[in-house]
Amino acid sequence: AQSVSQHNHHVILSEAASLELGCNYSYGGTVNLFWYVQYPGQHLQLLLKYFSGDPLVKGIKGFEAEFIKSKFSFNLRKPSVQWSDTAEYFCAGDGEAGNMLTFGGGTRLMVKP
């Protein structure tokens, strides 16, 4: 069965610190991977997605993620976080059919000014 897991439930950083949020997946066959962000009181927004090709994917707001097939990972990174990055981050994946997303449990990021 397909699954996505995020091991960090809560992360607290100071502004300008570097960020890496872990995501591991378990899928048979083709996998598409996504990172979503949910700011307080707002809807889920797509940060970036990986379908195929270059395993280093750049998204909005300075975020990037690297697909490492051998490690079944798709970690989210940002070199220098800002207070405005405080949010909950969700990793998600779907298979070749592209008809449903499987989400990880989410990581709450708090950035202290």
Place this chain on the structure above:
Amino acid sequence: GAGVSQSPRYKVAKRGQDVALRCDPISGHVSLFWYQQALGQGPEFLTYFQNEAQLDKSGLPSDRFFAERPEGSVSTLKIQRTQQEDSAVYLCASSPRGQGSGAFFGQGTRLTVV
């Protein structure tokens, strides 16, 4: 509208009541998804439509849950005889043809069953 719109934003239902949650997807989007998000957890897939056809309803937790999209645009998720365990945020998402499930999400309907 510019985004996915869901109504109501909040719903309090007495146990045993029926509820109907509405989703207006982005105009022209072929695919529509419903997810359930319990407190402190990630969203979980409920059902998927392509136009008016419900292609996957494997995530619906019981036969009390029913979804429809009769004209291929607006969708309604109905929950009959609500139970306390149905309390959650119900998210709707839509995506254009060929974009798979990397969809645009609405703000959700927070259902509280008392």
